[in-house]
Amino acid sequence: xxxxxxxxxxxxxxxxxxxxxxxxxxxxxxxxxxxxxxxxxxxxxxxxxxxxxxxxxxxxxxxxxxxxxxxxxxxxxxxxxxxxxxxxxxxxxxxxxxxxxxxxxxxxxxxxxxxxxxxxxxxxxxxxxxxxxxxxxxxxxxxxxxxxxxxxxxxxxxxxxxxxxxxxxxxxxxxxxxxxxxxxxxxxxxxxxxxxxxxxxxxxxxxxx
Numbered sequence: 001x002x003x004x005x006x007x008x009x010x011x012x013x014x015x016x017x018x019x020x021x022x023x024x025x026x027x028x029x030x031x032x033x034x035x036x037x038x039x040x041x042x043x044x045x046x047x048x049x050x051x052x053x054x055x056x057x058x059x060x061x062x063x064x065x066x067x068x069x070x071x072x073x074x075x076x077x078x079x080x081x082x083x084x085x086x087x088x089x090x091x092x093x094x095x096x097x098x099x100x101x102x103x104x105x106x107x108x109x110x111x112x113x114x115x116x117x118x119x120x121x122x123x124x125x126x127x128x129x130x131x132x133x134x135x136x137x138x139x140x141x142x143x144x145x146x147x148x149x150x151x152x153x154x155x156x157x158x159x160x161x162x163x164x165x166x167x168x169x170x171x172x173x174x175x176x177x178x179x180x181x182x183x184x185x186x187x188x189x190x191x192x193x194x195x196x197x198x199x200x201x202x203x204x205x206x207x208x209x
Contacts, residue, residue: 006106006132010155014197015168015190016180025049029056032190037180038062043069050084059087061108064096074099081105097131107131113144123151135159140167142174149175165189172197
């Protein structure tokens with residue numbers, strides 16, 4: 001998928017269901033959220049989880065760094081694409097994002113922005129690699145979101161400790177396009193947040209471009 005397709009997908013999904021326990025996949029698929037971040041998985045259950053999401057007509061993104069039982073190399077990414085069929089991947093590792101891009105998987109680069117030094121390094125890496133989107137953690141600091149938005153012409157996803165509708169809205173107002181959360185009650189706020197984002201974009205058309 002191209003960056004344009006990724007942008008279109010994220011624009012329609014301001015809340016992303018992130019799961020850390022395989023059992024939560026049932027609630028994620030039953031929720032209004034169309035995108036599911038798999039922050040768990042191993043050689044035995046990954047295919048089953050991706051298939052379950054795909055059959056439901058939703059979009060699975062696999063966090064490569066958190067998988068167990070797989071080698072983290074080009075052959076694994078190629079196998080992931082051809083045999084398991086996720087929509088895309090998430091990683092903090094520059095090399096894995098680069099490999100996944102070559103395999104035409106949608107890519108989300110996770111950025112841990114703990115201080116100004118980390119911000120400079122990670123933004124420079126993302127600018128060079130050009131993933132389809134970046135996920136910023138922690139995602140509740142409006143100042144950080146605005147800075148990343150100013151530095152990168154890449155869709156921003158926010159994550160980490162996001163548990164309320166108001167927090168998602170504040171991230172949108174700062175310049176993010178979506179928020180990922182493992183907090184199930186927030187998944188059910190999908191429709192309300194989607195309406196808020198659509199209205200916000202109409203009123204502030206240049207903010208998220």
